[in-house]
Amino acid sequence: MRFLILGGDSRNIMLAQCLAHAGHNVQMSGLGNDSENQTPIIVKIKEAINSYDYIVGPLPFTIDGENLHMPLSKDTVKLNDLIDVFTGNKVLIAGKIPVNFTEKLIENDIAVYDYLDRDEMSILNSIPTAEGAIQIAMEELPITIHGVNALVLGYGKTGKTLAGKLHALGANTYVCARKSVDFALCEVNNLYSTDYKKVDSIIQNMDVIFNTVPAIVLDSTRLSHVRRDCLIIDLASKPGGCDFDYAKENGIKIIHALSLPGKVAPITAANILYKVIEHIIDERS
Known part of the structure; x- marks a missing residue:
C-alpha cells in the first residue's frame, strides 16, 4: 500500500x-x-x-x-x-x-x-493513558501509590484500565460509576464502588482523584468536599470535568493531563495507530 x-x-x-x-x-x-x-x-x-x-x-x-x-x-x-x-x-x-x-x-x-x-484505539490507548496518569500521581504526591486512597470517576475503557493498575499497585481504589454492570465488574475485580449520589460521602477521604468523564462531575459543590491536599488529575478532553476556577480560588491542585499516550509513550502510541490502520486495511480488503 x-x-x-x-x-x-x-x-x-x-x-x-x-x-x-x-x-x-x-x-x-x-x-x-x-x-x-x-x-x-x-x-x-x-x-x-x-x-x-x-x-x-x-x-x-x-x-x-x-x-x-x-x-x-x-x-x-x-x-x-x-x-x-x-x-x-x-x-x-x-x-x-x-x-x-x-x-x-x-x-x-x-x-x-x-x-x-475505533473501539480498539480507545482500549489500547487506555494503557499509556493510565500509566501516564499514575506517573503524574507518583511525581506529585508525597506518599506512595501503595496504600493511597484513590478515586476513579467513570468506569469506561480508560477508567477500567486505570482502576485495575491502581489496584495492582496496592492503592485503595474506589470507582464512581452509573451502571449496575459496572458495579458488578468492580466487585469481581475487588474494587470499591459508589455512584454519583453517594460519592460526596467518601470524597473527603481521597488522596488522589482521577477523572475520566467528559462532563462537569467535579463542580464547585462536589469540590467543596475535597481536602486541600488532595491531588486531582483530569484525563477528560477539553474543557475537562472540573470547575477549574473554583479549584484555583480554593487552593485545590488540578492537573489537566491531555494526550498522555503521545507524551509518555510515543513509540507505543505509534504502534497503536499502526494496529488500527492495519485493521482498517483488512476491513477494506
Missing part, C-alpha cells in the same frame, strides 16, 4: 517507520521534513495525494478548527484548502476530524476513518 503521512507529531514519524518496516510505500509531509523551496506546501501535498492511496493525518486533526495540526512544521495548511486537493478513491485516516470536514470529503467520494471511532 502507498501511504502519505500528513502532519502530526512524533507519533506520526514513528508510525511512518512502522508502515515502512511492514513493506508499505511511505512518504511524509508537514512533519518538518519538507525541502525548503518556493513551492507552497499545499501544492506539494496535492501532488503527493495524487500518488498515494491512504492519507494518514494527525491526532488531533486540528487544534484551532482552521488549520491542519502540524506542530513540527513551520508551514500552515488551511483545512478549506486541504478539502480541494483530495480526489476520489482515497482514504483518510486521522483523529478528531471536524464533522463538516468529514462530510465534505464523503461528498467527494473520500473514505474517512476517525481513530476515535
